Amino acid sequence: MTLQQRLRQFITVSSADPDDARRRQLLNIFLVLLGLIAAIAIIADLALWKAQEPQEALVILVGSLITLIGLSGLYWLNMRKSGTLAASLFIFFLLLIFSFSDSPKEIVDGRSLWVFVVPIILASGLLKSWSSFIVAAFSSGIIVVMALENNLFPNLVALFLYFAMAFISWIIASNLERALAEVRLVNANLDRLVQERTQALVSALGRERAEAGRSRAILESIADGVIVFDLRNKATHVNPALVRLLEIPEEKLSAITVDELSRAPALDAKNRGILAGLLAASGKQISSYRIQWGKKTLSVSAAQVTDINGERIGTVAVFRDYTREAEVERMKNTFLAIVSHELRTPLNAILGYAEMLKEAIYGPVNEKQVRASDRILSNVRRLLDIVNDLLDQAQIEAGKMTIQMQPFQPAALLENVIEIMNKTAADKGLTLTSELDPELPQTLTGDPARLQQILINLTNNAIKFTDRGSVHIRLFRPNKKQWSIEVTDTGVGIPEDELPHIFEAFRQADSTLTRRHGGFGLGLTIVQQLANLMGGGVTVKSKIGVGSVFTVTLPLVVNAQTKRRKT
Amino acid sequence: MSELGLVVEDDLDLAIIFSEALQAAGFEVETARDGQKARDLLTTTIPKVVILDLHLPLVDGPSLFEQIRSDPRLKETIVVVATADARLAEAYQDQADVVLIKPISFTQLRDLSQRLHKE
Numbered sequence: 001m002t003l004q005q006r007l008r009q010f011i012t013v014s015s016a017d018p019d020d021a022r023r024r025q026l027l028n029i030f031l032v033l034l035g036l037i038a039a040i041a042i043i044a045d046l047a048l049w050k051a052q053e054p055q056e057a058l059v060i061l062v063g064s065l066i067t068l069i070g071l072s073g074l075y076w077l078n079m080r081k082s083g084t085l086a087a088s089l090f091i092f093f094l095l096l097i098f099s100f101s102d103s104p105k106e107i108v109d110g111r112s113l114w115v116f117v118v119p120i121i122l123a124s125g126l127l128k129s130w131s132s133f134i135v136a137a138f139s140s141g142i143i144v145v146m147a148l149e150n151n152l153f154p155n156l157v158a159l160f161l162y163f164a165m166a167f168i169s170w171i172i173a174s175n176l177e178r179a180l181a182e183v184r185l186v187n188a189n190l191d192r193l194v195q196e197r198t199q200a201l202v203s204a205l206g207r208e209r210a211e212a213g214r215s216r217a218i219l220e221s222i223a224d225g226v227i228v229f230d231l232r233n234k235a236t237h238v239n240p241a242l243v244r245l246l247e248i249p250e251e252k253l254s255a256i257t258v259d260e261l262s263r264a265p266a267l268d269a270k271n272r273g274i275l276a277g278l279l280a281a282s283g284k285q286i287s288s289y290r291i292q293w294g295k296k297t298l299s300v301s302a303a304q305v306t307d308i309n310g311e312r313i314g315t316v317a318v319f320r321d322y323t324r325e326a327e328v329e330r331m332k333n334t335f336l337a338i339v340s341h342e343l344r345t346p347l348n349a350i351l352g353y354a355e356m357l358k359e360a361i362y363g364p365v366n367e368k369q370v371r372a373s374d375r376i377l378s379n380v381r382r383l384l385d386i387v388n389d390l391l392d393q394a395q396i397e398a399g400k401m402t403i404q405m406q407p408f409q410p411a412a413l414l415e416n417v418i419e420i421m422n423k424t425a426a427d428k429g430l431t432l433t434s435e436l437d438p439e440l441p442q443t444l445t446g447d448p449a450r451l452q453q454i455l456i457n458l459t460n461n462a463i464k465f466t467d468r469g470s471v472h473i474r475l476f477r478p479n480k481k482q483w484s485i486e487v488t489d490t491g492v493g494i495p496e497d498e499l500p501h502i503f504e505a506f507r508q509a510d511s512t513l514t515r516r517h518g519g520f521g522l523g524l525t526i527v528q529q530l531a532n533l534m535g536g537g538v539t540v541k542s543k544i545g546v547g548s549v550f551t552v553t554l555p556l557v558v559n560a561q562t563k564r565r566k567t
Numbered sequence: 568m569s570e571l572g573l574v575v576e577d578d579l580d581l582a583i584i585f586s587e588a589l590q591a592a593g594f595e596v597e598t599a600r601d602g603q604k605a606r607d608l609l610t611t612t613i614p615k616v617v618i619l620d621l622h623l624p625l626v627d628g629p630s631l632f633e634q635i636r637s638d639p640r641l642k643e644t645i646v647v648v649a650t651a652d653a654r655l656a657e658a659y660q661d662q663a664d665v666v667l668i669k670p671i672s673f674t675q676l677r678d679l680s681q682r683l684h685k686e
Contacts, residue, residue: 341622344651345578348670352584355673361587384670 013079018184019177024083027090027126031075038068087126091135094119099142108147109155116143120162121169129173136166225319228305229279233258236314245319246293258315266294278302279317290322297326336394343387351380389522392453396529403533405557408448410440410475410483417455417473425463430471432459437476440483445557450530451485457523458487458550466491466547478553482536485552493544502540503528527552569595570684573614575605575631576649577623581671585618585649588673592680602626606634613640616683618676621650621659632662645683 011028015021041064049057070093078086098119102112116139124132140159147154219226225242227235235256243250248264262276271291278289279302288301299322305314357365358373365373395401414434425432455473462471469490477483494502503524524538527550531538536554572594576582579600586596597612599605603625609617617635621628632648635641648659651669659666665679 341651344670345581349578349580349584351670352581352587352673356584356587359591359674359677361591361673 013083015083019180020083022180023087023126024078027078027083027087028075030090030122030126031071031078035068035071035075038064038071042068084127087123091119091123091126094122095135095138095142099146104146104150105152108143108150108152109158113143113155113158116162117165120166124166124169124173129170129177132166132169132173133163136162227253227256227261227317227319229258229315229317231312231314233279233315235261242319245296245298245321264293268292275300279315290326295323297322332394336391339387339390344384347380347384347387351377351384354380386522389526392526393522393529396526396533401530401533403447403450405445405447407443407445408451409442410444411436411442413448413451413455414473414475417452417459420456421459421463424460425471428463428466430463430466430469432463433470433472435472435474435476437474439477440475441556441558443558444483446534446554450534454527454530454552455485455487457527458485458552461523462487462489462491462548462550465489469547477556481556482553483556484554486549488547488549490547493546494540494542494548495544496542499540499542503538524550569593570615571612572596572616572618572680573605573608573612574598574618575602575623575628576618576620577601578620581620581669584673585671585676588676589616589618589680591677593684594680602628602631605631609634609638609641614644616645616647616680618647618649619663621648621652621655632659636662647679 011025011032013021013024013028015024042061045052045057045060045064052060074086074090077089095116098112098115099107101115102110106112120132120135120139123135124130139162140154143159144154146152219237219239222239223241225245226237226239227242228237230236235254238250238254238256240250243253246253246264246266248256258276258279262272262279264272267275271293274289274291278287278300287303288299290297290299292298299320300317301320302315302317304312305316307313354373354376356362358370358377392401414436418432418434422432459471459473466489471490472488474486474488475483476486528538531552531554534554536552538550538552540548540550542548570593572586572589572592574582574585574589574596576585576598577600582598582600586598589596594616597608597614599608602623605623606626608614609631619628619631621632623631628648628650632646635644635646645664647665647667648656648663649667649669649671650656650659653668656666656668667676667679
């Protein structure tokens, strides 16, 4: 601890009231200074003892010692007890000393008249600022009393000047106090502000860290590979899944550029182009492609990363291992090809032999044999229909079914369907009727093969679920821009809760019905998918025990450019 | 002398059925169960009708189709393409005289052959 610090500690008083502390500190300064003077006086007195009159030297020694003891007492009082009391006593003693330090004449109207200014000024600094007036009054009282006792006239100008001095020191002291109070207030406000800001910053940082930590944890733990590029196309974030997926060391991957990634040896020329294009041209919408990464098939999605103001700040790409799915897809296609060939070829053979038997190619046949051949034929045809439905369904789902637009006559289409379905309806004892809206143009543009498929599927379905009554097919024009196919039956109807699901593949209302009526329930799915492919849709209305109405509505195209069937 | 029909089909049963249909329509029938045999028969005979499956061992259907079309001796030959593949059927729609999509019914082929035989 330096001397200065020691000294400061020696004079500093701790107090809840900053003004009190300041005043007591000021008093301590005076006490210490006076104490020093007294100490010097003692030392000097002792040093010059021989040169003085013994009595005089003794008086100085005793006086200085008493002063020193008094100052120590005041110091103790000031430090430990009350500053106000200490200061009051200090000033009181000053006045006392001043009152007896000179001849009364000098005090009342001479050289010592002005020493009283000292306690007046000190009072406003050591006590409340207004106490200078009390000391001024006190001093005035002393002067007046002394003057009267010694038959002198008090110096009124001096008395006035005491009060003037008291006034000035009161003004200065009170202004000082106010200024200090303001400074303290400002400081306190500043402190509070700094504290608040610090607190806010600390909690914001904490939140941010927690948020970032959570995002990072999510990024680290998801199974898909994620990479984020900044605007200079350099990677800023890479998760462990991507490291595993791409089999590139993390040190290399974590700072890889779009260019470097697109030139990876695991990619062939075509896939390099796809990846580079995908990462370079990513828009706000997510775009996805499949690429071949070595032996793996990856699905890559990329999109822009934007900040809260919508400013682009980079690109994010998500890599998913699609190898197994791609394998399953390949197997499914292979399976379908096998079904297509291997299942249909023997069915074709059964169909042919049954026909030949029935046609008596191998010799005469009796009626029972003809009927048996018919049963074989109808069962084989049913089986073929199922196989064809499965294949159609698979083709539509794989996006391989195409619509060939060409002009056709609705009347001919309707006639053709009636011809094909008549026998099926008649076999069940149902009447099959048809109706053609005269509003419908004679020639429309569409895919007649697919339209026939829609009509046959709907009619087949209607016949399948109708035990008595009729099936009615109607082609009409509900408005200028559309035309509709409507098939109405008087069948069992569909329960209301099943209506939303009847177009789903492999689902048919009530499995007991399915067992009784046969079929996979793919017909309606195909109708819906074909209608959608043609830009239309299908709706159904049904009531249990009354029947169902299926309506396919399609855009009416009359003079569209005909697409030629060509290789 | 009756006219010749050539059945090119690798599946034994379909080959029999197609042959029977042609015979029922009055054709004399030769059968080839692979592309090579069909190629040989096409260089030694002049069939009026060829029922041509497109998936064949040794020499494939499209090559045989090209052979028939480029051989001036066979310019009168009617080619009936038989396939289960709808896209292939589409492709031959304009080139072949008739395109049949499998499954092919015996009566359907017999009736077609009868019409062709009368021509």
